[in-house]
Amino acid sequence: MSAKGNTKKLEDIRLTLIGRKWSGKSIAGNTILGCEAFHVDDETIKNTTGHGEVAGRWRVTAVETPGWWKPFDPRETMELTKMKIIQSVSQGPHAILLVIDMDTVLEEKSTNAIESHLGLLGGDVWDHTIVLLNYGVWRKTFTTVTDYMDKRGNSLRKIIKKCGGRYHLLNNTDRTSDTQVRELLIKVEKMVTSNGGKFFELDAALAQSVESKMKAVRENxxxxxxxxxxxxxxxxxxxxxxxxxxxxxxxxxxxxxxxxxxxxxxxxxxxxxxxxxxxxxxxxxxxxxxxxxxxxxxxxxxxxxxxxxxxxxxxxxxxxxxxxxxxxxxxxxxxxxxxxxxxxxxxxxxxxxxxxxxxxxxxxxxxxxxxxxxxxxxxxxxxxxxxxxxxxxxxxxxxxxxxxxxxxxxxxxxxxxxxxxxxxxxxxNSVLRLHRPEMEEWEDGGTVIDSVPVEAQLLELVEKMCRQREAEFWESIRRVVVIPEKAGSIADPPYFSNEVPPSFEEDTDYESSSDCYSMMSHSLQEAETQEGII
The missing domain is CATH 3.40.50.300 (P-loop containing nucleotide triphosphate hydrolases)
Incomplete structure (x- = not known):
């Protein structure tokens, strides 16, 4: 279907606003919807939905997503943030609005971050994306977008090219007219038409994978x-x-x-x-x-x-x-x-x-x-x-x-x-108790060898036996070693260094004790030997 003369008319338009932190997604959403649907002063930390009617013609639903830090690639973005960005397009938006702040410099590193974060949504995401250029004082320095790109490098030009040349300027300081919003929605209609009347569809396997991960996160x-x-x-x-x-x-x-x-x-x-x-x-x-x-x-x-x-x-x-x-x-x-x-x-x-x-x-x-x-x-x-x-x-x-x-x-x-x-x-750390086995060291490949699980009933039984043994041998422990009043007590934990704590004599049999538990374990062994247990 040709984009000229046969543009697909939409009554309901779904938009998803994506961008880095503090790029102006909230204020852009409010400008588009014509109301204060999003909190401008607060950082967006979850997918937030707003609704509005534009020019008596369009019913618009806008979803604002959490952002990433400006120069970070997805490896440095929190996993939950990435999953929320993916979930934001699960309802099938007609357009993904990539929000870029024109009042700040767009560097090459930031461009790479944009490309890699949008890449989380799938290969055809750029066919459904319009660059939304937010500005407030930008016009005082530059006259046109081309002027901006000529003076501040090719980073923005590269992003706009990936979106098929689609971009729109949005002045968030002037809401006296809805002309700029109507022009944006017409561009959305034209883009949908050029895509054969289709909206963006998230890959079903990816959507299911994220949903399964979120469920596992909640359960764990x-x-x-x-x-x-x-x-x-x-x-x-x-x-x-x-x-x-x-x-x-x-x-x-x-x-x-x-x-x-x-x-x-x-x-x-x-x-x-x-x-x-x-x-x-x-x-x-x-x-x-x-x-x-x-x-x-x-x-x-x-x-x-x-x-x-x-x-x-x-x-x-x-x-x-x-x-x-x-x-x-x-x-x-x-x-x-x-x-x-x-x-x-x-x-x-x-x-x-x-x-x-x-x-x-x-x-x-x-x-x-x-x-x-x-x-x-x-x-x-x-x-x-x-x-x-x-x-x-x-x-x-x-x-x-x-x-x-x-x-x-x-x-x-x-x-x-x-x-x-x-x-x-x-x-x-100051009582005799059973400790879980140490976890294996982290391997270079990034995998963890899980420790052997301890059945709850067995653990409870052994801990009960330990408490009984502690009570039975308490007097024997006191006969074998006299623990100074402060050393190893709850109020005064020992040093972590390899130096001998000052509360011990130089000729003590103990090396640096890590805490009361290590002292008691050593003493318990001696007591058991003396009693003929071992």
Missing amino acids: AKRREDSAIIERNALSEMYQGEDHRLAEIRLMLVGWTLSGKTSVADTILGVPTAEKTKTIRSTERRGQVGRWAVRVVDTPGWWRFASLNETPEMVKQELVKGVSMSPPGHHAVVVVVCACIAFTEAHLRAIREHISYLGPDVWRHTLVLLNWCDAIGKTSVEEFIEGEGKALQWLLGKCENRYHSLNRDDGPSQVTGLLEKIEWMVAG
Whole structure:
């Protein structure tokens, strides 16, 4: 069918607005619909639908999608974001509007990001795409789109060419006339006509794959959340009313550069966020948070994907220094992870190498803190973890499923939750209990060898036996070794370094004990030998 004279008339038009973060998708959608259907001041973190009527002729449905960071390719975009972008076109839009902000420079790297993200939707996506050029002050600098492309390079020209030369200018500062919107919808009708009257159809296999993944994410997230609750309840039962609370909590923040460690420290201590500066030295800060006296050590970060060998010696020295800054030792090492970008195998390798640098026992005292969870909105942190895949899940497994989330909106309650989890982690490390088998090391191919599953009933039985044995041999343990009042106690966890803690004599038979559990295990063996058990 010819596009001239026989343009297919549409009464209902479905549009999907796609683009990077802060490209103006929300305000463009409001301009098209003629109403405030989308929140302009908030970051779009889920597919949002708006409706409107234009010129008394078209009923328009517009879907705004979450965006990607400007220079990022899909490997660096969160998995849930990519799945939402794919799901946004599942209803078959007549047009995909690729929103580009004309008031900013479109660089070659950003062009590659656009191409690769639209490529997620399938090969024929460009046949159904119109470039929507958002602008506000653009006209003060350039007279035409050609003038813009001539002066700012060929990146935009390349994108427009992939769309068959289709583009439209949209002035979001002037809504006095609907002429520019009517012209856009006429272009949509012409494009549909040139496509044989067809709208965009997502590949059925791709749609089914995404739906299956989303279902698995929800189910696994529920299991992860339930597992954390079961673990907490088991500890509560083990203590049986005994007080596990701490008067003081000492923690160390570690993570890559720009992960937000300093802002996390501000949030924990309840102080206004300071001016953004790079942390180059390990520093300790103190404050009273609810019922706790809190000491926070902020450390320099490593580059996001840097191996331990690539990290400057000064940074490694500051990490080691940070371990000793809050004597007699930290209750927790908190690994700060950004929840606003993808967590990849490269992130995992960097974290694993730098945390392990602090000693083999450090993982038992480590908790993962997912920062900037505003980026995932109402999506649960468990769904984020399951959606990101094996790398992040491996890290959580290494930390025995200890994690917490922070955002800018939840207030002091989220800090209270973090400190309570640290209390329970310390309690768990200070009693004799059965530990799950260690996970296998992450392989170069990016696969994880799962640990052997432990049947729930068997685990419960063995833990019960352990508690009975602990009670039976308690007096024997006391006869074999006298544990100093503070060493290995809940209130004063040991050092992570290889140095002998100051509470032990130089000629002690113990090397650096990682915690109360290691001391008790050693003593239990001696007690059992003395009693003729072994």
